[in-house]
Amino acid sequence: MNQLEQEIISAAATFAKDRMSRLHSSHGWDHVERVVALAAKIAATEKKADPFIIQVAALLHDIARIDEVDSTGIQCHAERGSSIAYEFLLQCGLEEKRAHHIRNCILSHRYRNEHVPDTIEAKVLYDADKLDSIGAVGIGRAFLFSGEVGARLHNPDIDVSLAEAYGKEDTAYREYIVKLRHVSDKMLTDEGKRIAHERHRFMVDFFNRLQDEVKGLS
Numbered sequence: 173m174n175q176l177e178q179e180i181i182s183a184a185a186t187f188a189k190d191r192m193s194r195l196h197s198s199h200g201w202d203h204v205e206r207v208v209a210l211a212a213k214i215a216a217t218e219k220k221a222d223p224f225i226i227q228v229a230a231l232l233h234d235i236a237r238i239d240e241v242d243s244t245g246i247q248c249h250a251e252r253g254s255s256i257a258y259e260f261l262l263q264c265g266l267e268e269k270r271a272h273h274i275r276n277c278i279l280s281h282r283y284r285n286e287h288v289p290d291t292i293e294a295k296v297l298y299d300a301d302k303l304d305s306i307g308a309v310g311i312g313r314a315f316l317f318s319g320e321v322g323a324r325l326h327n328p329d330i331d332v333s334l335a336e337a338y339g340k341e342d343t344a345y346r347e348y349i350v351k352l353r354h355v356s357d358k359m360l361t362d363e364g365k366r367i368a369h370e371r372h373r374f375m376v377d378f379f380n381r382l383q384d385e386v387k388g389l390s
């Protein structure tokens with residue numbers, strides 16, 4: 173990487189870390205550091221992927237999550253974050269074409285609405301971000317988030333498909349049933365699929381055992 177690219181990576185890390193300082197840790201800077209590492213691992217298996225684009229997009233992908241929290245979910249952090257990142261990168265001296273590319277990676281990292289990850293860099297970011305929600309880390313994050321919203325360790329009596337998200341009944345198990353057990357089917361890269369398969373198996377074993385343990389069966 174040339175000097176400008178190294179300077180931009182350093183500036184992006186500082187900018188993102190600062191913007192994310194008020195977030196709870198389930199969706200904070202630690203998550204970004206893991207996504208950066210996972211994205212680099214996946215990128216190493218994709219010959220055509222641009223590692224600079226991927227690293228900067230991963231560093232900046234959640235910079236507007238605080239705006240989403242402050243607006244109680246009205247502001248989409250992918251949409252807002254992609255605009256903030258684009259302006260930031262132009263100010264850093266990055267050429268417009270690459271700033272635009274990174275903006276699109278961030279815009280599509282949730283794969284919501286019409287925002288489809290349609291470049292290899294966007295697909296790598298999407299997979300890395302989703303992988304951080306499954307496996308041992310995903311289990312840890314699900315329980316951490318439950319603690320942040322004051323939920324219970326487990327609630328075997330609730331209808332997991334009906335319980336309200338972001339509420340006291342939003343247990344890690346509900347998150348697993350509704351979302352996390354489907355994540356491994358949604359990977360877009362071969363390496364993402366491989367890692368997701370391993371993480372998925374571990375997570376299924378964990379939640380099966382949790383069900384048994386809370387019933388006193390093991």
Ligand SMILES: [Fe+2]
Pocket residue numbers: 233234249250281282
């Ligand atoms: Fe995100």
Ligand SMILES: [Fe+2]
Pocket residue numbers: 203207233234301
């Ligand atoms: Fe993320």
